[in-house]
Amino acid sequence: MPNVNLDALISREDFEVIETNSRASSFNQNVSVKDLERGEFFYAGLRKPDFQRETSDWGDDQLCEFIQSFIDGDLIPAVILWNSGPYNFVIDGAHRLGALIAWINDDYGDGKISQHFFNNEIDEEQRDIANKTREKIKNTVRPYSDYKKATADPDNRDRDMLEKALSLGRTSIQLQWVSGGADKAEQSFFKINQKASKISDTEIELLQSRRKAFAIASRAIIRAGVGHQYWSKFEPAVMQEVESISKEIHGLIFQPKISGAIRTLDLPLVKKHNSPQTNSFIFDLVKKCNGVPKNTSKVSEDPDGKLTVQYLKNVRKFLRRINSSHPSSLGLHPLVYFYNKRGNHIYSTILAWVDIVNDIEKNPQTIRSFIMIRKDLERFLFNYKHFISGINAKYGSGTKSHKHVYKATSLIINLLQRKEPENEIVEQVLGEYGFLNKIDDVKITSARFSTDVKSQIYIQETLPKTSTCTYCKGFIHQNSISFDHIVRKQEGGMGSVENGALMHPYCNTSAKN
Structure with missing residues (x-):
């Protein structure tokens, strides 16, 4: 499940705005729930540095637990701010403030503030986690609006709820202020976040x-x-x-x-x-x-x-x-080229294919040679998915292993172009990468099907039976479907079902010609 996206709740601004000579000692030393309501002066002037990473590291459980701690009056670390002109920049504590702002304004990534921030283009995944969080808030700490109603109509509310609502009037988060200019504030941001938030x-x-x-x-x-x-x-x-x-x-x-x-x-x-x-x-x-x-x-x-x-x-x-x-x-099917056997994507494979594409694009002959062995390449990659997965696991994800993935994939392509049999290709790959196993032998200790195993079963049963390109015989993905006339239009071919075939876009527009 993805994390709650709180990124819209504190606007970003460039550090390099009009600086003020105001002394930090004259600023507020605490922030209350009232200050964080939409339309309040303090909230209106709150900003994140423009270089701040997205505020989306907290899950729904973590957000609920923090709000519960705030309501209970538990000790919460101070939020560190820096003032520049009309704005107060959050140097440390964006998730803490963001969580409270989300609760107070009923916006967990899909509310009015977020809608405006994302131009009303919020994807389904973000909406789903927002709704799940809102439901969890309702069943645990209760919505902020319930506390407001308790104070507005105390006679019709239970005593415990009213007491908690009234305590919010004296509950606040402590503020600390960084003094100095923009350079000092930026240095403070990196120093604090490298230690506390484990920025990569x-x-x-x-x-x-x-x-x-x-x-x-x-x-x-x-x-x-x-x-x-x-x-x-x-x-x-x-x-x-x-x-x-x-x-x-x-x-x-x-x-x-x-x-x-x-x-x-x-x-x-x-x-x-x-x-x-x-x-x-x-x-x-x-x-x-x-x-x-x-x-x-x-x-x-x-x-x-x-x-x-x-x-x-x-x-x-x-x-x-x-x-x-x-x-x-080329219509490379992601499940063949960029996923492991259990339906999890491998970032390094996509990075590796930047170099592979550069190789096969060198001239028309190299790309044609790739097209001609594509069917066999895809069957090999499908049958020996554990080779690429094993290389990725050995060297690490992303840029740590993409050169090794590129080398192994290029070796397989070159051997297929030389018409080497499958068993010879397997032996050469194993000779190059001694830590790999010829057979993917993973022991299962539970009688229940895990999500990964269910995915693997589906992939094994369905992928070999899916549609293939009429020209190169490679698998076809929904994002890369082209409809081809078997008898060309200029030769009298009609737009009938009988005269139609599926192809990859490149195979249809370039390769077959």
């Missing part, structure tokens, strides 16, 4: 590179071009292009949406779209598709957005090529 190296790089093209492109893709506009300083036409391409890329990666055990073959490239691991993958994918050097500290910022747009176009070109309805699409 990728997240730190993403935050520190926030004005560079690859970081802006990554953030735009993650949120499908909505939410906080990290690209707001670009010209309107550029902003529109960033948002439009990002939305398309988001769909190419995460559509169609699925959840639970696998009961369909029409899987997206990536199932989870709201997790730190997925965000890191998007960041790595943008850099990979654009040849961004490993050391990004010397990469220049993007002043006008032109480079950001180009980076997005390069990512879109790759994604269109591997699985889309675009004429260039």
